[in-house]
Amino acid sequence: MGGTMDGTKQQRRGNTRQRIQDVALELFAEQGYEKTSLREIAERLDVTKAALYYHFKTKEEIIVSLFEDLTRPLEELYEWGRELPHTLENKQEIIRRYSDALAGAEPLFRFMQENQATVRELRIGDTFKDRLRGFRDILIDPQAPLVEQVRCVSALFTLHAGMFVMVDLEDDLEKRRGAVLEVAMDLVTQAHQHTHGKP
Structure with missing residues (x-):
């Protein structure tokens, strides 16, 4: 997890608000959300609690802000994708971009996976479920048989599972992401072809 967090930090601008978010997420991952205090976050950052309060009054505010910031690419993808016709090419592009967006938010989704009761x-759990339903609706052809609808939804869950379930099977992150993306693409392609016939 350390490498992922470092990579995420490099991608995110180094301002104080984002430093707080990154350090809080590290501490939540290390010792759990409930066992982490604002004081510990301030100490890890080497700032006063007053400086921390300037940006965030509670741990919940930190997590909600992280969720909003790191899932923004998914929100933008959803807005883009819901205007598109249900072509195979569009579905494949949505899956490809979804995979990229998940990679950018991996520390957050790892937190969500490991702290489901807190989420x-x-x-934020309800917000994320609503967004997943939205992606389901833009990937599924309304006239598709149920089994093909399940294939489309399974493509999304395959991308999520690849972040957690496959970790102990393959250390190379890019190799793992590539394999997971290939399976997700296959599921969407099969669903489309079985619904509309082979191209």
Whole structure:
């Protein structure tokens, strides 16, 4: 996880608000959300609690802000994708971009996976479920048989599972992402072809 966090930090601008988010996420991953205090976050950052309060009053505010920031590419992808016709090329491009967006938010999704009860309490779980349903709707052909609809939804879950379930099977992140993306693409392609016939 350390490498992923470092990579994420390099991609994100080095301002104080984002430093707080990154350090908080590291501490939440190390010792759990409930066991981490704002004081510990301030100490790790080597700032006063007052400086931390200037940006965030609670741990919940930190997590919600992280969720909003790191899932923004998914929001933008959803807005773009929902205007597109249900062509195979569009579905494949949505899956490709979804994979990229997940990679950028991997530390957040790892936190969500490992702290599911907390996520439910913070309401970001419901927000994320709603967004998943939105992606389901833009990937599924309304007239598709149920089994093909399941294939499309399974493509999304395959991308998520690849971040967690496959970690101990393949250390090379890019190799793992490539394999997971290939399977997700196959599922969407099969669903489209079985619904519309082979191209």
